[in-house]
Amino acid sequence: MTFQVPTINMLLIAPAVIVAGWGMLMMLIELFISEEAQEQWTRMIPGLTLVGLALAFVQTIGLWGFDGGTFALANGHPMIVVDNFATFLNAVFLVTGFLTVLLSVDFLRRTGLDRPEFYMLMLFSISGMMLMGMANDLILVFLALELLSIPLYIMSGLAWPRTDSEEAAMKYFLLGAFSSGFLVFGIALTYGATGTTQLPGILTGIANGGSLGLAGAAFLLVGFAFKVAAVPFHMWTPDVYQGAPTAVTAFMSIGAKVGGFAAMLRVFVTALPAIGDTWAPAIAVLSALTLIVGNVVALAQPNIKRMLAYSSIAHAGYILIAVAALPINPDGVSAALFYMLAYLFTNMGAFAIVIAVERKTNEGVMLDDYKGLAKRSPLLALAMAYFMLSLTGVPPTGGFSGKFYVFRAAIEADLIWLTIVGVITSAISGYYYLRVVYTMFMVDGDGEVTAPPALVTAVALTVIATLILGFLPGTWFDVAREAALQGGLALVGG
Amino acid sequence: MPDVTIDWYVALSIILFAIGALGVLLRRNAIIIFMSVEMMLNSANLLFVAFSRHLGDLNGQVLVFFVITVAAAEVAVGLALIVTIFRTKQSINIDEINLLKG
Numbered sequence: 391m392t393f394q395v396p397t398i399n400m401l402l403i404a405p406a407v408i409v410a411g412w413g414m415l416m417m418l419i420e421l422f423i424s425e426e427a428q429e430q431w432t433r434m435i436p437g438l439t440l441v442g443l444a445l446a447f448v449q450t451i452g453l454w455g456f457d458g459g460t461f462a463l464a465n466g467h468p469m470i471v472v473d474n475f476a477t478f479l480n481a482v483f484l485v486t487g488f489l490t491v492l493l494s495v496d497f498l499r500r501t502g503l504d505r506p507e508f509y510m511l512m513l514f515s516i517s518g519m520m521l522m523g524m525a526n527d528l529i530l531v532f533l534a535l536e537l538l539s540i541p542l543y544i545m546s547g548l549a550w551p552r553t554d555s556e557e558a559a560m561k562y563f564l565l566g567a568f569s570s571g572f573l574v575f576g577i578a579l580t581y582g583a584t585g586t587t588q589l590p591g592i593l594t595g596i597a598n599g600g601s602l603g604l605a606g607a608a609f610l611l612v613g614f615a616f617k618v619a620a621v622p623f624h625m626w627t628p629d630v631y632q633g634a635p636t637a638v639t640a641f642m643s644i645g646a647k648v649g650g651f652a653a654m655l656r657v658f659v660t661a662l663p664a665i666g667d668t669w670a671p672a673i674a675v676l677s678a679l680t681l682i683v684g685n686v687v688a689l690a691q692p693n694i695k696r697m698l699a700y701s702s703i704a705h706a707g708y709i710l711i712a713v714a715a716l717p718i719n720p721d722g723v724s725a726a727l728f729y730m731l732a733y734l735f736t737n738m739g740a741f742a743i744v745i746a747v748e749r750k751t752n753e754g755v756m757l758d759d760y761k762g763l764a765k766r767s768p769l770l771a772l773a774m775a776y777f778m779l780s781l782t783g784v785p786p787t788g789g790f791s792g793k794f795y796v797f798r799a800a801i802e803a804d805l806i807w808l809t810i811v812g813v814i815t816s817a818i819s820g821y822y823y824l825r826v827v828y829t830m831f832m833v834d835g836d837g838e839v840t841a842p843p844a845l846v847t848a849v850a851l852t853v854i855a856t857l858i859l860g861f862l863p864g865t866w867f868d869v870a871r872e873a874a875l876q877g878g879l880a881l882v883g884g
Numbered sequence: 885m886p887d888v889t890i891d892w893y894v895a896l897s898i899i900l901f902a903i904g905a906l907g908v909l910l911r912r913n914a915i916i917i918f919m920s921v922e923m924m925l926n927s928a929n930l931l932f933v934a935f936s937r938h939l940g941d942l943n944g945q946v947l948v949f950f951v952i953t954v955a956a957a958e959v960a961v962g963l964a965l966i967v968t969i970f971r972t973k974q975s976i977n978i979d980e981i982n983l984l985k986g
């Protein structure tokens with residue numbers, strides 16, 4: 391018996407390796423830090439994290455335009471593919487990490503949560519997200535999903551012994567593990583139906599997979615739906631978002647969701663187009679349920695973090711519209727990618743303001759705490775108003791451009807009913823988003839606002855990015871389209 | 885005596901998976917819920933091994949090792965979280981862990 395040594399090109403996975411390796415390096419160094427130097431070391435960590443993320447970002451940008459794979463056996467397909475789709479998403483994850491550090495650094499010190507492991511866990515989670523986009527084998531999808539999730543479970547419990555944070559961590563953990571059970575079972579069924587776990591192999595095998603293959607795809611869908619918080623698999627989201635420290639909520643509201651969609655798009659588009667007639671209607675129904683429940687329940691939330699949790703559920707619904715359009719309209723991938731880019735900046739910005747208004751851990755996060763924010767801190771209130779408009783989808787904002795492309799993709803795929811649901815629920819969402827604006831500008835109130843330089847930088851960056859995506863959406867949509875096209879991800883149905 | 889075909893294994897793992905999933909939904913003790921999750925993962929493992937044998941493909945058995953390893957990592961984190969919450973609340977009944985609602 392001969393063993394094959396896989397051909398490995400480490401340069402291609404350098405972004406993920408740098409991020410994970412940087413985290414491990416920092417963890418190792420910490421062991422050698424003396425007690426006296428501990429405080430100084432803790433102060434250095436956010437900066438070091440930014441350096442690591444920047445290194446990985448440079449590496450990622452260098453891979454733009456590359457199309458290939460690595461970790462391939464002689465007779466098989468590569469385990470990891472590096473194409474523009476993966477590179478685009480890697481850049482999104484690194485920017486998410488970058489902004490999270492800017493939001494967290496003063497917040498964690500202020501709330502007494504300044505534990506170095508926060509940044510290391512964040513790096514590990516980011517490396518998992520990056521592998522989600524690059525995975526070309528279902529088992530790697532599973533490993534990446536766990537690498538993404540396990541650090542997030544710990545991060546949600548960062549504020550222990552506060553009960554709400556512990557409770558969030560446990561709920562997230564139990565339901566996260568539950569959902570990975572579905573995912574693994576789906577992988578097992580797909581493996582049985584097609585004889586392989588490699589996505590290109592499944593592509594050819596699934597058509598003859600019969601009911602076993604369909605069941606496998608259904609379980610995979612449930613597993614991903616949990617991760618992206620689609621109704622009816624969303625029960626954990628509001629509790630976890632509300633209980634976790636706000637910096638962690640900001641990170642996972644974008645990272646975990648985009649990570650889930652990265653793997654979902656990759657799997658459904660490269661491996662399962664042959665049964666697209668079956669999964670597309672299922673996703674369309676999921677999407678409609680998600681839009682309705684997310685937007686309607688958000689109306690009644692007095693807690694801003696909980697409201698943003700339901701809002702994030704609703705936004706998963708808009709991205710799902712693009713996914714449902716896929717088998718007919720390949721442009722769905724680029725629409726989803728653009729939407730995620732716009733959502734990243736808008737939601738990060740909104741959470742930055744929530745952090746500025748929050749006094750202690752999970753105190754000062756009610757709508758009432760936003761009374762008179764326009765007088766206390768006019769610029770932050772203006773920025774928050776702009777983010778709320780972007781989340782509603784009012785032009786000229788990134789959120790509007792994202793919704794425009796998603797709806798266009800749906801209409802071109804003849805999903806008129808779903809587009810109508812999307813437009814109506816967007817109108818409903820205006821009520822709870824604009825209520826925040828009303829409270830900030832029209833009602834008097836007082837309270838402290840903490841806006842240190844790092845946070846202000848994050849707000850400025852996200853405002854500028856949302857403006858750019860609002861005024862020049864075409865340029866960035868072309869980038870998203872290039873990402874979708876070159877990965878071979880737009881060839882479905884054709 | 886009938887031959888034990890692949891269908892038997894598929895049926896058995898579906899039953900195990902269903903028991904696990906129902907356990908998660910119906911039981912109130914966090915540790916029992918956690919054990920039910922492990923059962924779901926192991927039913928998938930059984931399926932992997934059965935299909936691996938059926939298809940004559942070794943990859944399925946390799947996958948089981950990955951799943952077991954990840955499950956072990958999850959146990960480490962999960963039990964730590966359950967112990968932490970038990971210290972604060974003196975209970976691991978998820979009906980009593982209900983601060984967050986809405």
